Amino acid sequence: MLSSKDIISINDFSREEILHIIQTAAQLEQDGQKHDYLRGKILATVFYETSTRTKISFNVAMKRLGGNVIGFSHLKNSSFLKGESFSDTLRILEGYCDIMTLRAPWEGSARYAGEIVDVPVINAGDGSNQHPTQTLLDLYTVMQTQGRLDHLRIGMLGDLKYGRTVHSLLMGLSHFNVELFFISHPTLSVPKRYLRHLESKGIRYHILENYPQIIDELDILYVTRVQKERFPDEKEYSQVRGLYQLSRKDISSVRENFKIMHPLPRVDEINPDVDDSEHAVYFQQAKNGVVVREALIYLLLGGEKLKG
Amino acid sequence: MLSSKDIISINDFSREEILHIIQTAAQLEQDGQKHDYLRGKILATVFYETSTRTKISFNVAMKRLGGNVIGFSHLKNSSFLKGESFSDTLRILEGYCDIMTLRAPWEGSARYAGEIVDVPVINAGDGSNQHPTQTLLDLYTVMQTQGRLDHLRIGMLGDLKYGRTVHSLLMGLSHFNVELFFISHPTLSVPKRYLRHLESKGIRYHILENYPQIIDELDILYVTRVQKERFPDEKEYSQVRGLYQLSRKDISSVRENFKIMHPLPRVDEINPDVDDSEHAVYFQQAKNGVVVREALIYLLLGGEKLKG
Amino acid sequence: MLSSKDIISINDFSREEILHIIQTAAQLEQDGQKHDYLRGKILATVFYETSTRTKISFNVAMKRLGGNVIGFSHLKNSSFLKGESFSDTLRILEGYCDIMTLRAPWEGSARYAGEIVDVPVINAGDGSNQHPTQTLLDLYTVMQTQGRLDHLRIGMLGDLKYGRTVHSLLMGLSHFNVELFFISHPTLSVPKRYLRHLESKGIRYHILENYPQIIDELDILYVTRVQKERFPDEKEYSQVRGLYQLSRKDISSVRENFKIMHPLPRVDEINPDVDDSEHAVYFQQAKNGVVVREALIYLLLGGEKLKG
Numbered sequence: 013m014l015s016s017k018d019i020i021s022i023n024d025f026s027r028e029e030i031l032h033i034i035q036t037a038a039q040l041e042q043d044g045q046k047h048d049y050l051r052g053k054i055l056a057t058v059f060y061e062t063s064t065r066t067k068i069s070f071n072v073a074m075k076r077l078g079g080n081v082i083g084f085s086h087l088k089n090s091s092f093l094k095g096e097s098f099s100d101t102l103r104i105l106e107g108y109c110d111i112m113t114l115r116a117p118w119e120g121s122a123r124y125a126g127e128i129v130d131v132p133v134i135n136a137g138d139g140s141n142q143h144p145t146q147t148l149l150d151l152y153t154v155m156q157t158q159g160r161l162d163h164l165r166i167g168m169l170g171d172l173k174y175g176r177t178v179h180s181l182l183m184g185l186s187h188f189n190v191e192l193f194f195i196s197h198p199t200l201s202v203p204k205r206y207l208r209h210l211e212s213k214g215i216r217y218h219i220l221e222n223y224p225q226i227i228d229e230l231d232i233l234y235v236t237r238v239q240k241e242r243f244p245d246e247k248e249y250s251q252v253r254g255l256y257q258l259s260r261k262d263i264s265s266v267r268e269n270f271k272i273m274h275p276l277p278r279v280d281e282i283n284p285d286v287d288d289s290e291h292a293v294y295f296q297q298a299k300n301g302v303v304v305r306e307a308l309i310y311l312l313l314g315g316e317k318l319k320g
Numbered sequence: 321m322l323s324s325k326d327i328i329s330i331n332d333f334s335r336e337e338i339l340h341i342i343q344t345a346a347q348l349e350q351d352g353q354k355h356d357y358l359r360g361k362i363l364a365t366v367f368y369e370t371s372t373r374t375k376i377s378f379n380v381a382m383k384r385l386g387g388n389v390i391g392f393s394h395l396k397n398s399s400f401l402k403g404e405s406f407s408d409t410l411r412i413l414e415g416y417c418d419i420m421t422l423r424a425p426w427e428g429s430a431r432y433a434g435e436i437v438d439v440p441v442i443n444a445g446d447g448s449n450q451h452p453t454q455t456l457l458d459l460y461t462v463m464q465t466q467g468r469l470d471h472l473r474i475g476m477l478g479d480l481k482y483g484r485t486v487h488s489l490l491m492g493l494s495h496f497n498v499e500l501f502f503i504s505h506p507t508l509s510v511p512k513r514y515l516r517h518l519e520s521k522g523i524r525y526h527i528l529e530n531y532p533q534i535i536d537e538l539d540i541l542y543v544t545r546v547q548k549e550r551f552p553d554e555k556e557y558s559q560v561r562g563l564y565q566l567s568r569k570d571i572s573s574v575r576e577n578f579k580i581m582h583p584l585p586r587v588d589e590i591n592p593d594v595d596d597s598e599h600a601v602y603f604q605q606a607k608n609g610v611v612v613r614e615a616l617i618y619l620l621l622g623g624e625k626l627k628g
Numbered sequence: 629m630l631s632s633k634d635i636i637s638i639n640d641f642s643r644e645e646i647l648h649i650i651q652t653a654a655q656l657e658q659d660g661q662k663h664d665y666l667r668g669k670i671l672a673t674v675f676y677e678t679s680t681r682t683k684i685s686f687n688v689a690m691k692r693l694g695g696n697v698i699g700f701s702h703l704k705n706s707s708f709l710k711g712e713s714f715s716d717t718l719r720i721l722e723g724y725c726d727i728m729t730l731r732a733p734w735e736g737s738a739r740y741a742g743e744i745v746d747v748p749v750i751n752a753g754d755g756s757n758q759h760p761t762q763t764l765l766d767l768y769t770v771m772q773t774q775g776r777l778d779h780l781r782i783g784m785l786g787d788l789k790y791g792r793t794v795h796s797l798l799m800g801l802s803h804f805n806v807e808l809f810f811i812s813h814p815t816l817s818v819p820k821r822y823l824r825h826l827e828s829k830g831i832r833y834h835i836l837e838n839y840p841q842i843i844d845e846l847d848i849l850y851v852t853r854v855q856k857e858r859f860p861d862e863k864e865y866s867q868v869r870g871l872y873q874l875s876r877k878d879i880s881s882v883r884e885n886f887k888i889m890h891p892l893p894r895v896d897e898i899n900p901d902v903d904d905s906e907h908a909v910y911f912q913q914a915k916n917g918v919v920v921r922e923a924l925i926y927l928l929l930g931g932e933k934l935k936g
Binding site: 054084100 | 610
Binding site for chain 3: 360362388392403404405407408411412414415416417
């Protein structure tokens with residue numbers, strides 16, 4: 013069981029809880045698809061901004077468990093917003109479901125929602141703040157491909173300054189004995205507060221501007237999108253963009269267990285010629301979003317007891 | 321069983337049918353959520369105008385019964401309207417479902433639909449005309465909180481002139497031995513035709529401009545939204561708006577069994593400081609929409625026989 | 629079992645496969661609605677353009693089989709298209725489902741999708757190219773109403789030049805021993821390449837400008853919509869439109885087994901006074917879309933083995 017009724021921030025989890033979620037996901041995956049644990053239960057996906065991928069992934073997770081889903085999208089256009097307060101909307105929705113996942117552009121909205129309603133709330137992204145289920149599926153993918161979360165050398169490439177997924181992932185990894193390599197243009201490097209956190213946890217990290225010198229020593233390279241708009245002038249972007257286009261030739265002498273991850277969608281950070289490589293796991297990673305969300309819903313709704 | 325294959329207007333129901341629906345809903349609520357009565361059955365929600373709350377409530381009801389839902393929204397943009405007649409659309413949809421719920425802005429559209437198709441049709445609102453499932457959930461909530469529908473003193477507050485829910489509710493209540501208190505600004509008072517109807521049924525009613533003098537004697541106060549636009553000039557609205565903002569201090573000496581209802585969404589007719597009071601039941605009332613719609617679907621699809 | 633993992637074009641099917649699909653559909657229809665063959669399976673409906681009817685029909689089919697559906701519509705507005713390639717989107721969606729149905733405006737997109745992903749793909753329309761499930765439901769309706777696909781005299785009326793359904797249907801029928809009557813204004817007659825194909829298969833056909841002379845000898849009349857825009861000038865359209873408005877008086881002396889089909893929606897090609905005739909089967913035809921799509925999904929997911 014989890015210590016909280018809600019899933020709000022990756023920072024709320026202990027090492028043991030992260031491992032328990034991952035193990036539950038692995039168990040559900042092994043059980044196959046014909047679960048019927050959550051028959052008659054209803055998940056409400058409450059999305060104040062579009063995120064097709066995340067919404068669908070929750071949708072599939074609930075249905076694989078035998079439950080049903082009701083969806084609220086485009087909430088800005090719906091009758092729910094005719095002057096109605098956010099908390100009124102939540103309290104009404106609560107009457108329609110057994111568990112709720114919320115995506116809203118306001119930081120802190122998910123935690124607030126969790127306090128308002130009695131049903132479990134899963135944060136599916138609240139502004140630039142948190143997106144814990146993405147982090148858990150990333151950690152699951154690391155475990156799945158490496159067999160462990162400790163004793164790994166993990167590189168993170170791209171926009172390390174603004175990228176929410178990178179920040180959450182390093183917070184999650186900070187419970188484990190890993191060595192991190194932050195690879196980015198200096199204007200897009202990891203904010204100091206995260207580095208301070210890693211130091212406080214005794215995690216070794218390195219700051220680099222490119223990967224050729226280090227890629228052959230990594231177990232994981234986590235690639236993220238770099239948006240041209242982040243650069244002061246386009247000329248500077250042109251100079252560095254080559255760094256952010258990983259292709260087949262760059263991985264010619266990597267470790268056997270080396271895996272490339274990406275939260276997707278990608279634009280041109282990874283050349284399609286990498287896709288067929290045994291090192292590419294980003295589509296598998298996207299697929300893992302389903303079973304990890306299954307595990308969270310299952311645990312929050314007391315699935316362990318249901319099954320037992 | 322109901323006497324009609326469709327649910328079109330609250331005025332079609334006898335006292336006995338209303339009580340039978342309420343009892344069926346109570347029974348389904350007691351049975352819990354793991355119904356499987358309507359497995360393989362399909363409800364089509366056919367919405368020519370947006371009403372997220374109503375649509376979702378039907379959706380949840382059908383899924384709680386083990387059935388499935390197919391939804392048609394934004395029909396104005398869909399291929400169904402490329403010159404196709406309303407009756408053609410209905411006949412095609414009929415081929416896809418076992419029961420249909422229709423929301424359309426044209427008065428009488430639901431009754432027309434019921435005549436066109438063989439599957440049962442539930443009116444989910446046809447213009448300013450009827451919204452019978454709202455009335456049934458209101459009556460269910462009265463029964464749930466008071467234990468009876470007779471011998472009650474019920475106040476109705478707000479826009480009693482244009483409010484469809486108020487008109488339907490008083491029509492439904494006219495089958496029972498109640499005493500009604502209509503509280504509104506004179507420009508928003510109950511239309512005469514409804515008063516004539518109450519008189520013909522021998523229902524006692526009172527017309528008031530404010531509630532302080534009566535609230536302590538009521539069993540139910542049904543609050544509705546007052547739209548500023550209904551007033552000839554804004555000044556007049558400002559003068560009376562205080563009347564339409566119920567707050568905690570107004571309910572300091574009400575009866576123990578006194579309950580405040582509201583069809584929601586509210587804007588500022590009820591101060592949030594009332595929400596935590598044991599007298600506030602409007603969120604429960606919204607939730608009751610599910611089980612009442614379950615009962616209707618169940619009865620229309622012959623659930624009693626299925627179960628038996 | 630089918631010879632391909634995908635359903636892309638009616639031209640891919642042999643006579644035997646067409647008959648096998650039709651027989652499977654008939655069997656599923658006879659089994660009634662309480663199937664549970666595909667429990668836990670997920671169909672993704674991936675629609676890059678709106679086609680409410682087709683999407684809903686697939687939706688109902690999957691749910692009747694006990695499976696679940698996840699839907700992607702309005703894909704142009706979704707996060708899937710933020711610079712992401714079509715093949716990346718498909719590969720991610722593949723991770724969420726067991727079978728996929730695709731509708732996209734680009735010719736050949738369905739075949740391409742089938743090559744990209746490992747799950748079965750059903751073409752739900754790719755531009756002006758193919759819409760094989762429409763053709764299969766048309767053939768099913770012919771079989772259902774006539775008891776055979778051979779030895780039939782079938783008329784096709786309306787826009788035979790641009791009408792995708794007509795072209796696919798004649799390709800499908802060319803496996804059978806039929807006699808075809810193409811009835812249209814000369815500017816909208818069947819393209820030569822289709823006539824060449826019929827000749828190569830030894831199918832007899834006739835080209836006519838109106839139906840009064842032939843309707844009493846037909847077993848089936850397949851009516852399609854004629855768009856005014858197809859005519860060089862409106863005057864010419866006005867002169868012939870009467871031909872394209874079938875009404876009750878036109879069918880006063882047809883054969884007993886004569887049936888009128890239409891892919892719907894109709895505008896004014898068929899007068900509503902025909903609807904109640906025993907010869908009108910177009911609403912039944914639309915309904916048949918469900919059970920035919922059930923059969924396809926069932927066969928592609930190995931339903932025969934599941935059941936066995």
